[in-house]
Amino acid sequence: MKIRILFFGIAKDIVGHNNIIFDLDGIKTIGQFQVFLKEKYVDLKDINSFAFAVNEVYVTSDHQIKADDIIAVIPPVSGG
Amino acid sequence: MKNKISIKITTERLNMQVCYDLVNDDSSGGIALFVGTVRNITEGKTVNRLDFSSHESMAEKEIKKIALQTFKKYDIIKIAIHHALGELQIGDIPVIIAVSSAHRAAAFDACQYTIDTLKQTVPIWKKEHFDDGEVWVNAHP
Numbered sequence: 001m002k003i004r005i006l007f008f009g010i011a012k013d014i015v016g017h018n019n020i021i022f023d024l025d026g027i028k029t030i031g032q033f034q035v036f037l038k039e040k041y042v043d044l045k046d047i048n049s050f051a052f053a054v055n056e057v058y059v060t061s062d063h064q065i066k067a068d069d070i071i072a073v074i075p076p077v078s079g080g
Numbered sequence: 081m082k083n084k085i086s087i088k089i090t091t092e093r094l095n096m097q098v099c100y101d102l103v104n105d106d107s108s109g110g111i112a113l114f115v116g117t118v119r120n121i122t123e124g125k126t127v128n129r130l131d132f133s134s135h136e137s138m139a140e141k142e143i144k145k146i147a148l149q150t151f152k153k154y155d156i157i158k159i160a161i162h163h164a165l166g167e168l169q170i171g172d173i174p175v176i177i178a179v180s181s182a183h184r185a186a187a188f189d190a191c192q193y194t195i196d197t198l199k200q201t202v203p204i205w206k207k208e209h210f211d212d213g214e215v216w217v218n219a220h221p
Contacts, residue, residue: 008135009205010216049221053203056138072135072203078217079132079139079163079204080116080175080195 001025003065006072011050014043024065030054031061033071050075085147086160089139089204094162099178103158108180112187114195116175118168122217128209132165132174135203139163142202146194154190156181161194163204174206 003024007015027033030052038047051074052059058074065071086102088094096115103111118130143161150159160178168174177194181187206217 006135008203009133009207010219013216046220053135053138056135056141058201072138074135074203075205075216076218076221077199077201077203078206078219079134079202080199 001027001065001067003067004070006070008072009075009078011044011047011073011075015041028064029061030059030063030065030071033065034061037073046075047073081148081151084151084158085144086158086162087140087143087147088160088162089134089136089143089165090162091164091166094164094173094176096173096176099160099162099176102160103178103180105157105180107182108157109182110184110187111178111180112184112191114175114177114191115173116195118170118172118174120170122208125210127170128211129170130168130174131207131209132163132168133205133207134163134165136165139202139204143198146197146201149197150179150190150194153193154179154181154186155183156186156190159190159194161198163198163202165204 006019053072054069157180162176164174179187179190208215
């Protein structure tokens with residue numbers, strides 16, 4: 001299952017791209033995706049404090065990932 | 081509800097008068113404005129400039145949610161929530177919240193609620209630039 005991932009803020013700096021398509025075979029939930037990302041990019045060590053959005057809506061770690069979803073990796077926000 | 085809510089995320093300079101005019105209404109008895117400004121010092125260090133970036137389409141949706149919640153919680157007439165993106169210098173304005181209401185308490189409360197919630201939920205990030213480096217604000221717990 002190929003999924004497009006968007007990176008913002010410090011996550012974009014660490015990963016070096018603002019979007020990447022990953023093959024997420026075997027990854028079913030956002031929680032599992034979080035573990036996958038942390039292993040792939042060790043500098044995302046603070047990722048436990050990150051939020052995730054699927055198709056522009058915040059989701060929790062038990063959210064099931066579907067084909068054609070777009071996942072956004074959302075570091076702690078600092079607008080205003 | 082459409083002409084009662086103004087949302088803008090822009091690389092252009094924000095304008096207080098525009099926000100005021102957007103919420104001004106014959107039925108309003110007061111308008112509260114919150115204007116965020118870029119501060120020159122963070123934790124004792126001199127800030128040179130800030131860079132704001134965003135997940136823009138999602139940020140617009142999240143701001144709209146806040147506006148709708150604010151209407152549910154407070155007896156207000158109109159609200160404008162404008163946020164700047166890109167490079168901002170000291171004294172520049174990253175955010176303006178304007179709220180009109182028949183009575184002042186609702187405008188003050190709605191303004192406070194809106195900026196507090198925006199800072200918690202809207203996917204916008206700022207990077208502070210110092211002489212000796214740069215920091216993503218709030219990025220490290």
